[in-house]
Amino acid sequence: MNEGRVTASNIKKINRNRVYRMIYQEGTTSKFQLVQLLEMGLSTVSYNLAALNEEGLIKFDGFFESTGGRRANRIQIxxxxxxxxxIGILSDRLHYVAADLYGHMIYKDTYPIPYEHAADYYKSVGEHLQQFISSHAIDEKKILGVSIAVQGIVSRDGHSVNYGVLMHNSQMTLDDIKPYVPFPCRMEHDSKAAGNLALWNLPDIRNGVLFLLNQNLGSVVITNRVVQWGDHMRSGLIEHTCMHPDGPLCYCGKRGCLETYCSAERLEKESGMDIASFFRVMRETNAPELRRIWSDYLSKLAFVIRNLSVTLDGVFILAGYLVSYITKEDIQLLLDMINALTPWPLTEDQLRVGHSGPYTPALGAALYYISAFIDSV
Ligand SMILES: [Zn+2]
Known part of the structure; x- marks a missing residue:
């Protein structure tokens, strides 16, 4: 008897989730369409719609055009x-984003707070969170959780930073921040968060590599639509691919890593300009020295993509800070550079560009709570 009751309640739960997911997936739908799409009885659909509506999870928003009979209600989540x-924790600033249930960035802010492994800093992360919430009048009851993207390799359980040489945050744990964040919270490696955002936005991709073109380079490997962690959370650290064993010193302690050629930091160092000025002056004046620096950046990236393309047959995605400065011509140039080197040329749709710019890791991290919520409805 008991078992029977459990099963019935499970079926009830599954039906409710299927109704919600179908509305979510369709964007706008009607009761009749749901009955058809789900092959579910009208009474079950009606019951779940009423319950979801009462909980404020769906809304009835106007009517479809009449096709003769009674006009059908438009249903949306x-x-x-x-x-x-x-939250994106960077060495010199904090990024905050709020994402809706479709993973759209509805609010974003940057605060110029430099990272420091100190209680005052973590307290300030919490204070700025409160400022972000109140300045956008976000209802705290609606907040599912706070997901924090950090530079550095985060442990499998999302609790501590295992390798944080770049930002000197190797001692950072979630316990440092938790007292100042009155919501469920977790940490995630920024590159892996960016990989999850790419998977969310690009439903057609299966395998690929994402480059996070930030102040420091990040990257991630995706296979079968899963961001690869590896045995020690170190899969996809392509930024430490050795380009020249005698090259410039990398923060990892070794020489000639891709990071030393393809970070925004390198563009700034070599040009003596900040990123915005570098791209503005290069575009406006076509200065040969700046062109050379940029072309060298792209050629190093092309070289690595060429080599990766024979290991991983998929797409290559550019995301992060520099993407907002990259033009269509740059992408074409990069593709030409790759294809001049590789025996199996990449097609145009194998080279993709992300859209969330510097907020990519923070937004990607936030998706964790959205996926969990949708699964739980
Ligand atoms: Zn390195």
Whole structure:
């Protein structure tokens, strides 16, 4: 008897989740369409719609055009019924984003707070979170959780930073931040968060490599639509691919890593300009020295993509800070550079560009709570 009751309640739960997911997936739908798409009885669909509506998770928004009979209600999920917050911790600033249930960035802010492994800093992360929430009038009851993207390799359980040489945050743990964040919270490696955002936004990709073109380079490997962690959370650290054993010193302690050629930091060092000025002056004046620096950057990236393309047959995605400065011509040039080197040329759709710029890791991290919520409805 008991078992029977459990099964019935499971089926009830599954049906409810299927109804919600189908509305989510369709964007706008009607009761009749749901009955058809789900092959579910009208009474079950009606019951679940009423329950989801009462909980504020879906809304009835106007009517479809009449096709003769009674006009059907337009049904949608309420995308802001719940909100996930993402924080990006960088060495010189904090990024905050709020994402709706479709993973759209609805609010974003940057605060110029330099990282420091100190209680005052972590307290300040919490204070800025409160400032972000109140300045955008976000209802705290709707917040699913706060997901924190950090530079550095984060442990499998999302609790501590295992390798944080770049930002000197190797001692950082979630316990440092938790006292100042009155919501569920977790940490994630920024590159892996960016990989999850790419998977979210590009439903057609299966395998690939994402480059996070930030102040420091990040990267991640995706196979069968899963961001690879590896045995020690070190899969996909392509930024430490050795280009020249005698090259410039990398922060990892070794020489000639891709990081030393393809970070925004390198562009700034070599040109003596900040990134915005570098791209503005290069585009406006076509200065040969700046062109050379940029072309060298792209050629190093092309070299690595060429080599990766024979190991991993998939797409190559550029994301992060520099993407907002990259033009269509740059992408074409990069593709030409890759294809001049490789025996199996990449097609145009194998080279993709992300859209969330510097907020990519924070937004990617926030998706964790959204996926979990959708699974749990
Ligand atoms: Zn390195």
């Amino acid at each position: 309420d995308p802001v019924a719940r909100i996930a917050i993402g």
